[in-house]
Amino acid sequence: MDFEDSAEEAAYRDQVRTWLAEHAPQHQTPEGRSLPEQDYMALARRWQACKADAGHVGIMWPKAVGGQGGTPIQHIIFHQEEEHYRLPNVPFQVGIGMCLPTLFTHGGPGVAERYVAPAVRGEEIWCQLFSEPAAGSDLAGVRARAVRDGEDWLVNGQKIWTSYAHESDYGIVLLRTDPSQPKHKGLTMFYLDMRSPGVEVRPIKTLLGDAEFNEVFLTDVRIPDSQRLGGIGEGWKVSLTTLMFERLAVGGRPAQSPDARALVRLAGSLHDGELGNSPSVDALARFYVADEGMALTRMRSTTAVSRGQVPGPEAAIGKLVMAKTLQDMSAYALELLEDAGLSDREDSPARMFKFWYLWSAGLRIAGGTDEVLRNIIAERVLGLPPEDRPDRNTPFNQIGKA
Numbered sequence: 103m104d105f106e107d108s109a110e111e112a113a114y115r116d117q118v119r120t121w122l123a124e125h126a127p128q129h130q131t132p133e134g135r136s137l138p139e140q141d142y143m144a145l146a147r148r149w150q151a152c153k154a155d156a157g158h159v160g161i162m163w164p165k166a167v168g169g170q171g172g173t174p175i176q177h178i179i180f181h182q183e184e185e186h187y188r189l190p191n192v193p194f195q196v197g198i199g200m201c202l203p204t205l206f207t208h209g210g211p212g213v214a215e216r217y218v219a220p221a222v223r224g225e226e227i228w229c230q231l232f233s234e235p236a237a238g239s240d241l242a243g244v245r246a247r248a249v250r251d252g253e254d255w256l257v258n259g260q261k262i263w264t265s266y267a268h269e270s271d272y273g274i275v276l277l278r279t280d281p282s283q284p285k286h287k288g289l290t291m292f293y294l295d296m297r298s299p300g301v302e303v304r305p306i307k308t309l310l311g312d313a314e315f316n317e318v319f320l321t322d323v324r325i326p327d328s329q330r331l332g333g334i335g336e337g338w339k340v341s342l343t344t345l346m347f348e349r350l351a352v353g354g355r356p357a358q359s360p361d362a363r364a365l366v367r368l369a370g371s372l373h374d375g376e377l378g379n380s381p382s383v384d385a386l387a388r389f390y391v392a393d394e395g396m397a398l399t400r401m402r403s404t405t406a407v408s409r410g411q412v413p414g415p416e417a418a419i420g421k422l423v424m425a426k427t428l429q430d431m432s433a434y435a436l437e438l439l440e441d442a443g444l445s446d447r448e449d450s451p452a453r454m455f456k457f458w459y460l461w462s463a464g465l466r467i468a469g470g471t472d473e474v475l476r477n478i479i480a481e482r483v484l485g486l487p488p489e490d491r492p493d494r495n496t497p498f499n500q501i502g503k504a
Contacts, residue, residue, distance in 0.1 A: 107179075114176055118158075118183045125152055126187040133188060136312075143269060146190035150224030159198060159222045167206040168218035178404055188358055192314070193266050197221055197228030201274045203347040205293060208331040208340050217272070229296070230344070231261040231275035231318060238263070238467075239474045241276070242285040242338060246320060248277035248292070255279075255292065255330075257300075257323040263468070267303045267316035270296045274344070275320075276337050281499040288498055289337030292325050299323070309460045356428075356465075359458050362386065362393040365431050368451055372438055385434055392427045396420055419483075422475040425465040432459035 107115055129149040131137060137145065153159050161177040163169020184191070202221055206214040220226040237243035246259025257277060267273065273296055280288035296303070300323035305313035332340040369382045399420045435455040436443035445452045466472055480486040493501045 111175060111179060115179050115183065118180050121156060121158070122183055122187065125156070126184070126189060129190070130188040131190055142190055143193065146193050147224040149190055150194055150222075154223045160202070160218070163203065163206070163218075167214040168222060175404070185358075193227055193269060194221075194224060196230050196265055197270075200344045200347050201228040201230055201272075201293075204274055204291070204331060204340060204344045207343050208291070209293070210328060226271040227266060227269050229264050229267045229270040229273040231264055231267075231273045231294075232341070233263045234260060235262055239471050241341065242289065244276055244278055244289065246275070246277050247281075248279050248290060248325070250279075250327075251324075253327055254324045255327060257292075257294075257320045257325055259320050261318040261320070262315075263306075264303075264316045264318050265314055267296065267318050268305050268313070272296060273318075274331065275325075276341055278498065279334060279337075282497050283335065284495050285493065285498045285501070286338045287335055289341075290334050291331040291337040291340040293329050293331060294323065294325050298325075308464070310457065356461075359428055359462075360431060360435070360454065362390040362431065365389055365435055368435055368455075369438060382438065389427065389431050389434070392423060396424050396427070399423075418470065418475040418478045421469060422472060422479070425462055426472065428458055429462035429466065432456070432462060 106112075129145060129152065131142070131145065136142070150159070157170050158180055160167075160169035161172040161180060162174050163171075165171040198221065202218060205217060209217075217226070221228055232241060232244070234244050234246060236245060244259075246257065246261060248255040248257045250256075255277075257275075259277070261267075261275070264273070272293055274291060274293045276289055276291055278288055279290040282288070294301070300321040302319040302321070304317040304319070306315045306317060307313050308315065366386055369386060403420070432455045436452065436459065439445075439452050439455075442450065443452045443456070447453065470478070477489065481488045
């Protein structure tokens with residue numbers, strides 16, 4: 103494992119730090135409070151355009167499709183340094199990180215030329231229509247249907263938990279095109295205009311009071327066959343491209359989330375800086391060890407990318423441990439604060455820890471539940487026998503029938 107940048111990586115990191123120090127502060131969100139969505143989106147678009155003009159978007163994409171032709175480690179370095187600022191990146195993370203790479207990898211002629219540049223500059227937003235009410239952790243179980251109708255496909259079904267669908271112009275969508283095939287083989291990927299007739303987006307208000315997630319209902323939506331990504335029945339293979347690019351986002355805990363050091367500072371402030379033999383010490387030590395373990399695991403993945411490798415299924419370890427640790431740390435902080443943990447004042451530490459306690463609950467589901475990640479680690483990292491999957495080779499329309 104390498105703990106230091108190479109000479110070339112260090113030079114690139116210095117360049118990124120200098121650029122961010124000049125441009126990031128004026129694009130930060132206010133500390134301790136949220137912006138109205140319209141103001142947040144305006145700020146997000148300005149920051150996205152600023153990055154694009156400087157060549158800091160699509161860093162590792164090929165130049166032929168509108169990228170910078172850089173390396174995956176440069177992509178990682180930029181985002182590591184960007185995380186030191188409170189920047190409005192969320193609306194573009196799915197589109198830039200997953201949708202656009204899938205689009206230019208599997209799309210037909212002219213697709214990259216039409217869609218990459220506007221997305222890179224934040225002029226168009228993309229979403230990912232994967233999860234359904236009956237197909238979350240088991241993505242291959244999607245039921246939303248696409249039936250061929252001449253040069254079009256007629257689409258009906260429902261998607262859920264679609265981030266920023268209410269702000270999106272386009273989306274990639276995984277659909278079942280042949281229910282007579284086993285569930286992994288009867289899928290096809292498309293992209294669609296989110297303003298198409300028959301597309302209805304219903305925001306879902308969360309415990310945090312926001313509506314970043316959405317339900318999307320598709321009723322007789324027409325998608326031209328020219329908007330198919332990959333071959334008919336190859337949707338599962340295409341979706342693996344999406345997940346591969348997601349894996350290359352080797353970061354760690356969400357930007358601005360508290361770590362063990364923040365918890366130590368909080369505990370110290372409640373004990374006048376003297377923890378002594380307080381019961382807090384054992385818990386703080388456990389959180390500190392978990393934090394350091396996650397940092398070293400991320401370093402292993404970063405080292406692999408630096409050497410030209412692609413992070414493998416072991417990347418699931420970081421997400422599994424990080425989400426639970428973040429939730430546990432936030433819960434413990436609120437316990438330490440006792441009655442003060444109920445405060446909603448903007449200058450109260452309780453406000454931050456309450457936010458991350460609620461937010462981390464969703465993180466333990468998004469991108470693979472804890473249970474799914476444990477299966478991945480058991481089967482693909484530790485080499486344990488896989489679970490019995492009797493429906494794997496069964497035609498999808500026969501699953502569940504006696």
